[in-house]
Amino acid sequence: MCYSAQILAEFEKYVRYGGDLDLRVFVEMAGWARKKGVWIKGVPKAMRNAFVGSTAPEEQEARAVSLAAYQDAAAVLEQEIAEQSERLARAQVVLAGPKPTKKAENDRRVATNKIAGARAKLDQVTDRAAGEGYARIWPGGVTPVLIRDPATGERRVVPMRYRCRLPGWDDAKEREKPGTYNARMDSLATVWRKLWGYNHGVMVARRFFESVSLHRLQGRALAPGERDMSVEIEFRPEPEQDMLLACLWRYVEPDGDEPGFYSVAAITRNPPPEVEAAGHDRCVIPIKPENLDAWLDPQPGRLADMMAILEDPIDAFYEHEVVQREEA
Numbered sequence: 001m002c003y004s005a006q007i008l009a010e011f012e013k014y015v016r017y018g019g020d021l022d023l024r025v026f027v028e029m030a031g032w033a034r035k036k037g038v039w040i041k042g043v044p045k046a047m048r049n050a051f052v053g054s055t056a057p058e059e060q061e062a063r064a065v066s067l068a069a070y071q072d073a074a075a076v077l078e079q080e081i082a083e084q085s086e087r088l089a090r091a092q093v094v095l096a097g098p099k100p101t102k103k104a105e106n107d108r109r110v111a112t113n114k115i116a117g118a119r120a121k122l123d124q125v126t127d128r129a130a131g132e133g134y135a136r137i138w139p140g141g142v143t144p145v146l147i148r149d150p151a152t153g154e155r156r157v158v159p160m161r162y163r164c165r166l167p168g169w170d171d172a173k174e175r176e177k178p179g180t181y182n183a184r185m186d187s188l189a190t191v192w193r194k195l196w197g198y199n200h201g202v203m204v205a206r207r208f209f210e211s212v213s214l215h216r217l218q219g220r221a222l223a224p225g226e227r228d229m230s231v232e233i234e235f236r237p238e239p240e241q242d243m244l245l246a247c248l249w250r251y252v253e254p255d256g257d258e259p260g261f262y263s264v265a266a267i268t269r270n271p272p273p274e275v276e277a278a279g280h281d282r283c284v285i286p287i288k289p290e291n292l293d294a295w296l297d298p299q300p301g302r303l304a305d306m307m308a309i310l311e312d313p314i315d316a317f318y319e320h321e322v323v324q325r326e327e328a
Contacts (some may be wrong), residue, residue: 005284006207006267007143008242009044009135011157014204017244017292019146019157022057023264026050027065029159030143032259034069037076040124042136043142074125079171080118087111134206139163139181145249145264147201148296155296157199158249163263165252167194182282183248183265185310189303192265195248197300201264202244202292207236208284209323216279217322232323233278237316244284246295246310267310276321286314 011021033039039048051062054071088111094104137143145160163181165174174180188196202207214229215222222228237243246267254260271283287295291309298306 004136004209005143005203005205005245005313006134006136006209007044008204008206009046011047011050011144012323014144014146014157017146017155017204019155021050021144021157022159025061025158026062028259029261030062030069032067032261033142034065034072035259037044037073038140039069039073040121042140045124045127045138046135047142047144057237070125074122077118077125081115081122084111084114084118088115136209137162139178143203144262145203145247145262146244146296147199147249150199153297158262160201160249160262160264162264162266164195164248164250164263167250168192170255174175180265183267184282185269185285188248188267188307192248195250197298197303197306199249200295200298201247201249201304202287202295203247203264203266205243205245205284205286206240207234208243208245209234210278210280210282212279219277233280233320234323235275235278235318235320237286237314238319239316241314241316243284243314243316244292245290246285246287269310269313272318274318274320283318285310286316288312288314 004059014021030039030043033043036042048066048070050066051059052066054063087107091104091107091111094101095108139162141162143162144157147156147158148154149156163174163178164183166180174269183195185191204238210233211230212233214231215226217231217233247263248267249262251262252260267285268282269285271280275283288311291312294305295309
């Protein structure tokens with residue numbers, strides 16, 4: 001399964017694919033992320049900062065909701081820093097006294113780590129630089145998706161949550177089965193039949209990431225008594241290029257206090273030999289650019305044509321490398 005990808009997060013660059021940003025959906029998404037407290041964690045930087053410096057009249061609502069989401073995120077982090085600073089001070093008093101305790105030592109360690117973490121996140125809140133335009137996404141995060149508007153036929157760039165909520169599902173069902181950020185190619189006619197042939201889109205990505213077993217990556221069996229250990233692998237196409245990852249999407253209607261939102265799943269297939277050799281059993285499907293028009297304009301009566309597009313992805317070899325974990 002493609003649990004993470006490095007996607008093109010800068011809206012302006014989607015113009016090359018003929019897509020205009022849906023400002024209304026952006027405002028709704030930003031409001032949702034603000035309410036859920038995931039503005040920093042779940043929304044790529046290039047998307048968060050798309051409108052914070054805008055002076056265009058039509059973009060002022062998007063600017064206002066973005067700044068409000070930043071202010072809320074900063075307030076939460078500042079409160080955590082204050083609380084953990086008090087905890088640290090109390091621990092230091094005990095440790096400096098005649099009877100230092102293990103609890104105080106633990107409180108000092110935990111508070112110090114939490115203060116450092118909150119300050120690092122606060123730096124993200126105040127950093128409004130544009131960046132390189134690419135960002136990693138994970139399930140539950142937000143990604144731009146290029147679609148064809150069913151009503152107007154025009155291409156739109158729509159912020160969507162990277163986990164598709166299937167028709168008939170609610171939040172509880174989704175928590176029970178959280179793997180719907182990917183749609184298996186061999187399940188399109190069954191599990192995904194209400195979206196397959198109706199709601200097609202693409203995510204623009206440069207890399208994708210998978211978690212694989214170390215022994216599979218090394219091409220060997222587990223040794224007696226050896227525990228299965230996972231490592232993160234980064235895959236990139238050679239030749240280097242933007243990948244138009246085939247997706248299915250759905251709009252979820254508002255429910256009570258919960259706003260409506262768009263959600264998306266990347267379609268996956270059996271892996272090419274080099275991906276399988278690296279230890280993974282699925283692979284995303286980058287469609288050929290010349291098939292983009294047909295893919296974004298599906299018809300339920302032309303499913304064979306749509307399947308042919310998926311079965312004829314870009315001609316690329318996927319190089320890979322192990323992602324080094326940062327030291328704690």
